[in-house]
Amino acid sequence: MIVQALAFYLFAIMTVAAAVMVVSARNPVHSVLFLILAFFNSAALFVLLGAEFLAMILVVVYVGAVAVLFMFVVMMLDISFAELREGFLQYLPLGGIIGLILLLELAIVLGGFVFSPEASEHFAAPIPKGGAVSNTEALGEIIYTNYVYFFEAAGMILLVAMIGAIVLTHRTRSGVHKQRISDQINRRPEDTVEVKDVPTGSGI
């Protein structure tokens, strides 16, 4: 158990530290790299919890897709974070005070937090007893049957995101020549080539 605890604290501290670095790193590329580090550590935490499917998904989706996409974007758009931080100090005092007040208040609120007596039963839920159902199977059951509504709703949201992205960015530029393969294939010699008899010797 000690090993497990040690591992948990190691990964947890790494996650938080990496998250702090994401925000504080000067170079945006470093930020993304720290983000990837945070993802990995989170995945490790999932593994510790016995949620290996989530861990894999996290690595595959977030590290493999999202973070890489971020990296592309950051590298393609030459964002100057220094510029974005301008005026930061100007608003710091007032913003800081408000933030502090809010933080204190939430601390007070969370101070009253107690685990409900039944909480321990819920904690066991992710890993079904006796290995009757596999992790993946259990998730599938929950997502596609129990929470199918949420799943489909999320799907609709993604659809909207997709449409939105296309609507707002896609445009057909005029004056740009594009390769139209079907046109190329459908082209016939008659359409383009004219064979003329040229009498010899008379020139053109």
Add this chain to the structure above:
Amino acid sequence: MTQLAFPDLTLALPEIFLAAAAMVLLMLGVFSRESAAARTVSYASILVLLFTIVMVGLVTDGRAVTFGGTFIVDTFAVYMKALVLLSAAAAILMSREYLETNKIFRFEFPVLVVLAALGMLMMISANDLIALYLGIELQSLSLYVIASFQRDSSRSAEAGLKYFVLGALASGLLLYGMSLVYGFSGSTGFDALAKLFHGDAEHGVPLGVTIGIVFIIAGLAFKVSAVPFHMWTPDVYEGAPTPVTALFAVAPKIAAMALFIRIMVGPFGDLSDQWQQVIIFISVASMLLGAFAAINQTNIKRLMAYSSIGNMGYALIGLAAAGHSGDAEISASGVEGMLVYLAIYMFMNIGTFACILLMRRQGRHVEDISALAGLGKSNPALALALGIFMFSMAGIPPLAGFLGKLYVFQAAIRAELFTLAIIGVLASVVAAFYYLRIVKIMYFDAPEEEFDGPVSFEMKSILVVSSIFILFFILLPVPLLDSAAAATASLFN
């Protein structure tokens, strides 16, 4: 792990139909020729929305839940869904001309509106915090996109971006509140929460739940653009294309209000002592800001933004009255007043925006209030219609707007919220100033150049229907009042 039964889908048929129709329309748009697609999809989506109203009306039978209790269908939901679908259909109907003039008439617009409507229906039927959140996000995301639909206009793009960023912040607040509530109560389902908090009014609930409710209220207040979470409204209303503004002013407001009502009188109904204060505060602040800030506006869309802030303040009076602890009848009267108010509000706004959409000069849309000068002479019919809407908004009897205000004020008085009612009346006096100023400009100022004609059949019908409703509602208010009463009753059982 027990095998779970697949949920009953029949209750969600209207939503499923709408989702499927949205995708079909999308395909239709993508695979048909560019030029004609927009128009076809546009009319088809109106038909879809109207057909969905019929389906919504058919599905219900009292109160029923599905999807493990996360999705609820009751008379209240039917009433609200009908309003939302109707206003979405009207928005699409009004949009064609504007979008064509501005060369942004594309088939994605009606599809996005249909998807937004789907999100709103999901909001209205939400019976779970997560369902609520998903509905809101589906709706919001669609709206963010169409706010910047005129992507070549920097104002439109700015409007969309502002709405998006602030909306994300609001979603964050909402999620935070939801997580607090879940954390301190252990449940996200409304029914479970209601059971948990039942009878808790005396010995109190954990502070975390209270603060969670405050955060949820903040998130929802952003959606109905209530002060102090209203800041996006004027900029987005002004920047977004006018038909989009028309949609913003009505459909999302009604949906968010429905959510507001459901969550406040449902799971948190027994905690009204906790949230009534907040609702009263944002109601008063909204009414006052809506009344005062509109006075100096010169852009009519901006003016309508403040007008809708103020109107949401009046509607929230009903919710505050619904927070009356003890007597369920008084609470019901608050909700009922609110429902009637929202229906009237919908007609007034659709009519007004139809008028605004007709403010065209030499093929361009104008938005300055001063452009209305002399409309009483150059286009008496339009001036009359706009005059009716303005008088109604100002709450002048016997127009419908007066009755709407009357019902919420009455509810407030029954709930002994006298200060709130008095502030409401005073604010509506101040607000009357800018509504009547428009009437004054139309009828007494030196005429300007005429607006472009002719008025299309769609616009005419919208104007006629809404002005007839506003004018003659007082003669036959019973159908609406009865439906509102039935909707309220289903909520309180």
Add this chain to the structure above:
Amino acid sequence: MYLAAVFLPLIGAIIAGVLAFAKHGAEDRGPGLDRAAQWVTSGAMLLAAVAAIFALMDIVSGGNTQAVEIFTWIDSGSLEFSWELRSDTLSIVMVTMVTVVSSMIHVYSIGYMGHDPGIPRFMGYLSLFTFFMLMLVSANNLVQLFFGWEGVGLASYLLIGFWYDRPAANAAAIKAFVVNRVGDFGFALGIFATFMLFDSVSFDTIFGLAGEKAGATMQVFGGEFHALTVICLLLFVGAMGKSAQLGLHTWLPDAMEGPTPVSALIHAATMVTAGVFMVARLSPLFEQSEIALNVVVIVGASTAIFAATIGCVQNDIKRVIAYSTMSQLGYMFFALGVSAYSAGMFHLITHAFFKALLFLGAGSVIHAMSDEQDMRKMGGLYKLIPVTYVLMWIGSLALAGIWPFAGFFSKDIVLEAAFAANTGVGQYAFWLGIVAAFLTAFYSWRLLIMTFHGTSRADEVTLAHVHESPKVMLIPLAVLALGAIFAGFALFTFFVGEAAPEFWGNSLFVLESHKALEDAHHVPLWVKFAPLVVGLAGILLAYVMYMFAPDLPKALASGFARTYRFVLNKWYFDELYDILFVRPAFVLGRGFWKSGDGDLIDGVGPDGIAAAVRDIARRAGAVQSGYLYHYAFAMLLGIAGLVTWFLVVGG
């Protein structure tokens, strides 16, 4: 008959009013409408006068009958009274006098106002005034009296300001109205006090109870006062205002800005005598209060001498007559004050005739002189307008109290009564009256001589146009002249002679102990002759000063410059009031207007709220900076505020 006498003028007024409106739209039909208005109103007035004479004979011969009730006016709790026409001698005498004089003046106005553009309006006002006056004198309760009282005030205002394009006329109209308001305030308080004491405002009830309540007291400003004294003094304040008695007299000379027929009708014959009438009408109340009667005597006598002195130095022909009117009103009041009500009434009636005659005569002069009113620019007119000259003589003789003209009889009995009252105030009144009689004769002949004798001081253009007035003006003058000659002679017996008790019936009430009138017939011979003698002396002095030694007045004026100026400026009453009331009122009004209404009420009220709304609107708009982070910050601020609120207040 009685009803016809009272309501015919109203009908005439309404028709004339309609005609005035009709004329407004159609200038081309103007002359026809003018004619119609003149005929209708004059005809109605003449009919009313005839009716009144019949009613007079009816009532006097038939004894004082019951009042004619028209309909119930107010019936609220114990306050209950009707519109009624009181039929007793006092009322009907006044009705007759008013209708007769008024009809003469109506006819006269046909000529005098013949060239005015507003004829229907003028005739309408005139008839309306007459109606109100008749309402006043025929009232059977205090409220109806007050109705007529205010009505004549209104008509007077309208008529003084008839030429509304003249600033002086407007100012005079306002002054008359405002000064009368002071008196009316007292009158209204008097009515309230009466109702408080008697629980009724009907004359019959009040008079019936007056004896019973003679000892009653009432609380005024914390002190106990004799109730009837308080009531009578308050009512007398009203009478002073209406009858231009010393203190509230300043409006009357200015009222001469109105057309001359108005001066004759309202400011000589009828309205100004309303105060006298009122005191006579309320004799049962006044009789119970010695103090009130004494006040009446003192005020009356002082006014008589005060006005007479001013009359001697005025140069405006109408103003001389106006001061003369004031002076004569003073006579009437002190007659009332010594309980010689019938003597006062007698003088009122005779005075109505000869003063109307004088005014109309003056009008005729002014008419002849192309609207010139300054006597210094007249002179030598007797050859040019002989008829007017003769008529003016008759009027002046009557005024000066020369036998056998009307004024002789009435003034004599008034002065004798004052003497016979045998009290301190009686003596005061008598001696002042004698002096005033001397002055009266003096200024009357001063007027005659300056106007008609000597060399003409008018310019040639005016002189060339001098012409005798048309018959329509002269005939009424002649009728009035008949009155001025014979009224005293004819009415003496009825009013104050042997037939008086029977004539008056119970319309006047005199306590047994007040025997002034009875004793007046038995005064020493010198008292009887004194008025006549001083009158003649006055005439003589006038001849000396203005006919034979024209430089004497000037010498006197420079010799007694201070006195002269004092008198010329009307004892500085206007100036005094200006300082005492008008200017403080203006300062106060301006203060209330500027700081009270403007700064405080408007400033905090409509303007302030509007400004505040605009200010708030500007600020509310300014918050909308357009910066995203401002908006986000506002949201966070909002949520922080709400949470804090909950933790601090709610938690």
